[in-house]
Amino acid sequence: MSFPWAKHYEPKFALTKWVDERLPLPRLVYNAVGAGYPVPRNLNYFWNFGVLAGAALAAQIVTGIVLAMHYAANGGVAFDSVEHIMRDVNAGWFLRYAHANGASMFFIVVYIHIFRGLYYGSYKAPREIVWLLGVVIFLLMMATAFMGYVLPWGQMSFWGAQVITGFFSAIPIVGDTIRVWLLGGYAPDDAALNRFFSLHYLLPFVIAAVIVLHIWALHIPGSNNPTGVDVKGEQDTVPFHPYYTAKDGFGLGIFLVLFAFLIFFAPNYLGHPDNYIPANPLATPAHIVPEWYFWPFYAILRAFTSDFILPAKLWGVLAMFGSIVLLFFLPWLDSSPVRSTNYRPLYRIFFWVLVADVLVLGYCGGSPAEPAYVIVSQIAAAYYFAHFLVILPIVSRMERPRPLPNSITEAVLAKHGGTSPTETAMSGSVLTAE
Structure with missing residues (x-):
């Protein structure tokens, strides 16, 4: 959807003009998250969770890259390498807890984001592709999280891999072959760890690429809104910046406070204590x-x-x-x-x-x-x-x-006790006549 009333990017300095003419990255950013992208004026705080999901993914990628520098994908030393990160690497405990709890925060944000889409009908035309790409992101998240859960090579990691991959053997004819292909053998071991580690490292970047497509697809029809009514004109929108950058910034602050509380005061609350026991193929946990x-x-x-x-x-x-x-x-x-x-x-x-x-x-x-x-x-x-x-x-x-309200503006003014633009125009005409 094109917005004829949207502000157009005009470089103010010679350097930015020179860059924009050769690589229009400033223009792209301006039109994506700046004043060049009008959004419905009635978005509530449930629309913050898309930005929060992006922030959570960025935290996972940054902490994951540093952790990968110290992790060893080998069944004999994987558990010890995690303990080494926790005890000997500078700020390793913080990176490990941030990464582990960041996955939980990522899923919390995405689950709220999904149910917001379900409640406000964000999957309906013309935003079907936005929704479909979102489901693809969710599937990639689940695959990435499962592989990451195996890497510490604790009791629950090992037996989780054993049980979950074992379900593939239920598929007729090809099930056992798929399971052996996934694990690189007949049971979780070094080959499985290497496979899961490489894919766990790669998939977040695939997720980031699909998120770019997700945002691109969103910018074609524009954002949905709590009324579900299409944008009728300039009066129904406000520029993304500064209105929603400020609103998203406030939401991000709340997110970071909760994230910090989880890391510093309850880092193991969402984990399982059995994962602090080294993997033992001969001892099955009571409850996997x-x-x-x-x-x-x-x-x-x-x-x-x-x-x-x-x-x-x-x-x-x-x-x-x-x-x-x-x-x-x-x-x-x-x-x-x-x-x-x-x-x-x-x-x-x-x-x-x-x-x-x-x-x-x-x-x-x-x-x-x-x-x-x-x-x-x-x-x-x-x-x-x-x-x-x-x-x-x-x-x-x-x-x-x-x-339904006739427009987003009408719904906003009715909610806050105002009058619609039509009523305002009629009042002005009466006063002029008098």
Whole structure:
């Protein structure tokens, strides 16, 4: 979408003019995050989380590069190399804790970002490509995080790799071959560590490249907004800078405070104590569990306990991957012309039920595989798929949305007790006539 009222970049100095004529990088930055990029004037703080996700990725890349200088991807010394980083490398403890907890902060931010998109309909036309690229980023994040979890080579690292890669063997005919190819052998060992380390180092840069495409795709139609109403004119927008750079800066400050609190006061709160025990292939932990951000999908994986046509193990693998692949089809599963859930009272109920359902799945995924938790996981997993495949298509066709505002400006002025531009113009005409 082009904005004819957007400010155009004009270099003020001879040097910047010379650079811009030969490499228009200043113009690109200005049009992407400066006054040359108009955005809806009613964006709330939930729109901060895209920038926060970028900041979290930058922190992961910087700390990861330094950690890679001291890490040894060898089963005999991997655990000791991590201990060396913690004890002997200058500020190594800080880098390691920042990297480990940064992954958790990254997922927290991205999960809020995803549910914001679900609530405000950011996956709907004309932003389908933005959403699809976002799901690709999420998949790459999950792969990167899983491989990173294996690298410390503690008890949970080893057995997590053993169990999760073992599920690939459920795939008929090619499953065992895929697992051997992933691990470089028949069990997690040096070859697996080398594979996971190289991919864990590479994939963040792939994520960064897809994020560039994600932002590029976003700038074509422009940002969505809480009303879901399209931009009607200049009065509906404000320049990204300084309005939203200041707002994002405030959000980033809050993010860094929480991040610092986690690093300095609760660095191991989101980790598992068994990972401070060196990997032992002969001692299976009582309760094998992945990192917390995988728990909802792990619960779906474990929800299948009986063979039906296909082995239960294969059903679990298909359901786990299907729960994410399903998100690719969301723009076409929801046929409602209204984007924002603020104007969809019936769907709003089911949205919050979905949020509760995902939280229940997360709790069950982090709990032991006992009958009570498995039964709850089965119910919650069934609802998860029913929400997207049954409830959402039906509700989008039968519900009666509330009336939408005529413009973003009208919604903003109504919220703050002002008058619409039309009313203001009419008042001015009456005064002129008098």
